[in-house]
Amino acid sequence: MKTRRPNPNFVPLTDADIARALASEHEAILPSSGFAASVMASIAHDASAPAPIPFPWKRAVPGIIAIAAVLALLIAVLVSMVLSAPAAPVSAAPAPATALDTAALFPFLRSTQSMNVVLWTAGTLGACIVSLVFFRRLLTSR
Amino acid sequence: MIADPAQSATLTDEAAIARVLGGDPSAFEAIVRRWQGPLVNLAWRYCRDRTRAEEMAQEAFLRAWRNLAQFRGDSAFSTWLFSLAANVYRTELRRLPATPLSLDDIAEPPDPHLAGAALEETSRDEALRRAVLALPPKYRDAILLFYFHEQDVPAAARTLKIPEGTVKARLFRARELLRSKFSRPASRTAAASSPASLAAHKEAQ
Numbered sequence: 544m545k546t547r548r549p550n551p552n553f554v555p556l557t558d559a560d561i562a563r564a565l566a567s568e569h570e571a572i573l574p575s576s577g578f579a580a581s582v583m584a585s586i587a588h589d590a591s592a593p594a595p596i597p598f599p600w601k602r603a604v605p606g607i608i609a610i611a612a613v614l615a616l617l618i619a620v621l622v623s624m625v626l627s628a629p630a631a632p633v634s635a636a637p638a639p640a641t642a643l644d645t646a647a648l649f650p651f652l653r654s655t656q657s658m659n660v661v662l663w664t665a666g667t668l669g670a671c672i673v674s675l676v677f678f679r680r681l682l683t684s685r
Numbered sequence: 686m687i688a689d690p691a692q693s694a695t696l697t698d699e700a701a702i703a704r705v706l707g708g709d710p711s712a713f714e715a716i717v718r719r720w721q722g723p724l725v726n727l728a729w730r731y732c733r734d735r736t737r738a739e740e741m742a743q744e745a746f747l748r749a750w751r752n753l754a755q756f757r758g759d760s761a762f763s764t765w766l767f768s769l770a771a772n773v774y775r776t777e778l779r780r781l782p783a784t785p786l787s788l789d790d791i792a793e794p795p796d797p798h799l800a801g802a803a804l805e806e807t808s809r810d811e812a813l814r815r816a817v818l819a820l821p822p823k824y825r826d827a828i829l830l831f832y833f834h835e836q837d838v839p840a841a842a843r844t845l846k847i848p849e850g851t852v853k854a855r856l857f858r859a860r861e862l863l864r865s866k867f868s869r870p871a872s873r874t875a876a877a878s879s880p881a882s883l884a885a886h887k888e889a890q
C-alpha cells in the first residue's frame with residue numbers, strides 16, 4: 544500500500560467520523576415494491592421444480608467395494624513384492640545417475656516373473672477402470 | 686401465496702417456519718416481508734448497487750428457503766438468517782467484486798477550501814463507504830456487520846460465527862486502514878461530541 548505525504552490542513556479521521564459515515568440511518572434503503580412478490584415467485588418456482596434425483600448408493604456400493612478390493616489387492620501385491628525382492632548388488636563403479644534407472648528404484652522388477660505379475664495386475668486394474676467409465680457413460684447418456 | 690396480507694404480517698417467524706416445513710411454501714412470505722428490509726440493506730452495504738443488492742437478497746431468501754430445515758432454533762432466526770445472507774453476499778462478491786477500486790486508488794480531497802464543508806464531508810463519507818468495500822474481506826465483513834448491527838459487537842460476532850475478541854481486533858485494524866487513507870479538515874471538531882461518537886466509543890470500552 545502506498546503512503547501519502549501528510550497534509551498539514553488535515554487530521555486523521557476519528558472513530559466518530561467513521562461511525563457517522565457508516566451508521567445505519569445514513570445507509571438505509573428500502574426494497575422496491577415488487578421485491579417480496581419477486582422472491583415469492585422464485586420460491587414458488589423452486590417449490591414446483593422436481594426434487595433432485597438422489598445418488599444411487601445402493602447400486603453404487605458393490606462397484607465401490609469391488610474397486611476398493613482391487614486397489615487393496617494391488618497394494619498388497621506391490622508391498623509383498625517390494626519386501627521379498629533381493630537387495631540390489633553394489634557395483635564397483637556406479638553409473639552416473641543421469642537417467643532414471645527403474646530397476647534400481649524397484650529391484651523386484653529385475654525378475655521376469657515379478658514383472659509379469661505387475662503387468663497382469665496393472666492390466667486388470669485398467670480393465671476395471673475402463674469398464675467403470677464405460678458403464679458410467681452409459682448411465683449418464685440415458 | 687398467503688391470501689390475507691394481514692395474516693402474513695402477524696405470523697411469527699417460528700409459526701411461519703413450522704408451516705413451511707409442514708408443506709405450505711406460501712407461509713414463507715411472512716418471513717420475506719419481515720426481513721426484506723434488513724437483508725436488502727445488508728446487501729446494499731456489500732455492493733452499493735440497488736439492483737444488485739435486491740438480487741443478492743433474493744438469492745439469500747432462496748437459500749434460506751432451501752435450508753430452512755437446517756434451522757434448529759438454537760439461536761434467534763434473525764441470527765441464522767443474517768449469517769446465511771452474509772455468506773451468500775461474501776460468495777457473490779468473490780465471484781464479482783463490487784468495486785474495482787483499491788484503497789490506494791481512493792482520492793482524498795486536495796484542499797479544504799476548494800469545496801464547501803458540507804459537500805466535502807458528504808463526498809468523503811461516500812468515498813469512505815466505498816473504501817470499506819476495498820478492505821481485505823475479513824476486515825470489510827467485520828466493519829460492515831458491526832455498523833449494520835448498530836455497533837453491536839456480539840451481534841456481529843454471532844453473524845460472522847467468530848469470537849467477539851476477533852471482531853474487535855478486526856474492527857481496530859479496519860479503522861486503522863481507513864484512517865491511513867482518509868483525513869478530515871483540522872478545523873472541524875464537532876464530531877467528537879456527537880451521539881455517533883459516543884456510540885463508537887461505547888463499543889471500544
